[in-house]
Amino acid sequence: MTIPAARTGPLAGLKVIELGGIGPVPFAGMFFADQGANVLRIDRAQGGFEMPIDPRFDTLQRGKQRVTLDLKSGEGVEQVRDLAAQADVLFDPYRPGVLERLGLGPDLLLDGNPRLVVGRMTGWGQSGPLAQRAGHDPSYIAQTGALHAIGRAGGPPQLPLSLVGDFGGGAMYLVSGTLAALWEAQRSGRGQVVDAAIVDGVAHLMASPYSLLAGGAWRDERGRNLIDSGAPFVDVYETADEKHVAVAALEPPFFAQLTAGLGFAPDELPGQWDTARWPELRTGLAAAFRKRTRDEWAAWFADTDACVSPVLSMAEAPTSPHLAARGTFFERDGAYEPAPAPRFSRTAPGRPDAPSAPGSVSAADAIAAWSSRA
Numbered sequence: 132m133t134i135p136a137a138r139t140g141p142l143a144g145l146k147v148i149e150l151g152g153i154g155p156v157p158f159a160g161m162f163f164a165d166q167g168a169n170v171l172r173i174d175r176a177q178g179g180f181e182m183p184i185d186p187r188f189d190t191l192q193r194g195k196q197r198v199t200l201d202l203k204s205g206e207g208v209e210q211v212r213d214l215a216a217q218a219d220v221l222f223d224p225y226r227p228g229v230l231e232r233l234g235l236g237p238d239l240l241l242d243g244n245p246r247l248v249v250g251r252m253t254g255w256g257q258s259g260p261l262a263q264r265a266g267h268d269p270s271y272i273a274q275t276g277a278l279h280a281i282g283r284a285g286g287p288p289q290l291p292l293s294l295v296g297d298f299g300g301g302a303m304y305l306v307s308g309t310l311a312a313l314w315e316a317q318r319s320g321r322g323q324v325v326d327a328a329i330v331d332g333v334a335h336l337m338a339s340p341y342s343l344l345a346g347g348a349w350r351d352e353r354g355r356n357l358i359d360s361g362a363p364f365v366d367v368y369e370t371a372d373e374k375h376v377a378v379a380a381l382e383p384p385f386f387a388q389l390t391a392g393l394g395f396a397p398d399e400l401p402g403q404w405d406t407a408r409w410p411e412l413r414t415g416l417a418a419a420f421r422k423r424t425r426d427e428w429a430a431w432f433a434d435t436d437a438c439v440s441p442v443l444s445m446a447e448a449p450t451s452p453h454l455a456a457r458g459t460f461f462e463r464d465g466a467y468e469p470a471p472a473p474r475f476s477r478t479a480p481g482r483p484d485a486p487s488a489p490g491s492v493s494a495a496d497a498i499a500a501w502s503s504r505a
Contacts, residue, residue: 138194140167140471140480145219145313146501148211149195151175152224153182154268154293155301155329156252157191159222162306164194165471167480168220171497173211174489176201186488190468194483196492208234210494216243217501220309223251227262237324247322248312252305254296256328268296271329275300277337284354284361300332357381363413364389364403367442374425375442378416389437393419 145168149160157172164170172195186192201207212235215221221240223230230236230251237249254271255261272278272295273288282289305327316322343349343356355361364380380389386403393416400415401408420428425441432439443451449460449467460467463485471480492500 138164138167138169138481138484139478140165141475141478143167143478143480145169146217147171148173148214148218148221150222150224150230152252154297155305155327156222156224158298158302159250159252159305159309160195161191161193161483162302163220165480165483167478169501170195171214171492171501172197172487173202173214174199176207177203186486187464188466189486192486192488193468195487196497197487197489198492198494198497199490200494202233202235210498211235212240212243213498214501215240215247217498218244218247219313220248220250222305222309223249226253227251227257241322245321246316248309248316248325249322250305250309250312250325250327252301252327254301254329256331257326268293268329271300272296272333275330275333275337276341277333279351280337280340280353280359282353284352286353288353295336296329296333300334300336301327301329304332304335361409363409363416366413366416368417368420370420370425370428371422372424376420376425376428377440377442379438379440381438385436385438388435389416389432389439392432392435392437392439395419 142163145163147160147163147168147170149156149170149172151172151174160170160172172192174197176199182189200210202211215235237251240247240249251257253262254266255264269278269290272291277295278288278290280288281291281295305325308325308327312323312325340349344351349356350361353359358365358381360366362381364378364386367375367377369375378389380386383403387397390397390400395415401412403412405412423431428439429441448454449462451459454460458470459472461470461482462468468483471483
């Protein structure tokens with residue numbers, strides 16, 4: 132199998148091993164590949180849970196090569212060690228202790244490559260009473276206060292997709308922790324283990340709400356606060372066509388533009404900060420928004436700072452004029468993919484290679500290719 136040429140981007144030349152898993156680790160591997168790193172995903176011959184998706188559309192596997200190895204065999208373990216000896220990063224998606232039982236523990240890998248950064252991604256972390264327990268995104272965000280805070284007043288907590296846990300508190304903290312360790316390794320010549328736990332990352336993401344709670348500016352109740360749908364001027368409203376607009380008119384000048392745009396006289400509605408009359412204010416705003424369609428309101432407020440945005444579906448978002456102008460999505464095989472982010476002025480990566488299927492490269496070819504790029 133032919134190995135692609137070295138790629139461009141700010142992480143060009145970096146060698147990353149991604150041990151096969153789901154969710155945060157594949158996303159972290161995609162992020163590194165998007166920015167030019169050489170990412171090799173190692174799928175276990177024994178298989179495992181996989182998302183039911185055609186490999187052509189598995190965006191998390193784009194820009195990578197994939198090799199299938201038997202990690203329960205001496206040969207497979209030795210092949211991983213050979214690859215890790217030439218790598219900069221290895222991502223571990225397993226529960227604590229699994230890598231050690233396979234004969235691929237961080238101590239052994241660092242003996243063979245003292246500059247290696249081993250990023251260990253778990254939900255609960257490498258230590259603590261729950262470290263060995265199974266879990267998924269809702270399990271983790273439930274214990275950080277984040278899930279409790281998301282939802283309408285008087286209603287149950289609402290799951291925020293897996294963006295808060297798996298990808299926000301998980302993958303992006305694995306990425307940032309790995310980059311921090313790589314920066315330190317440039318100066319010390321020594322790698323280390325990054326313990327990236329989703330519970331830690333989500334708690335860290337909650338720094339602002341926790342600070343507001345400590346300062347008395349946040350009620351520990353859903354839908355009762357300024358930015359959690361408690362305030363009528365930071366909320367979502369239904370329109371005449373049963374679609375929705377998002378409103379975020381937080382600052383007083385923006386609120387004034389919102390109410391004027393909706394056709395209200397300056398003193399016709401309750402004051403923005405008259406919290407006792409927020410239910411009345413919400414009723415007035417809701418009635419006004421039901422008079423026009425979503426797209427009519429989007430056009431009406433387009434040249435204002437009222438912070439009114441159309442709520443687009445996933446099918447609609449790639450064709451948003453703003454996102455289309457920026458190239459936030461691109462099309463491949465008749466489907467849209469998010470483009471790499473963030474942007475770079477001098478070392479912009481090229482368009483990511485198509486997602487790869489398991490076994491897209493042999494172990495021998497992968498080792499040979501990495502050796503040639505040492």
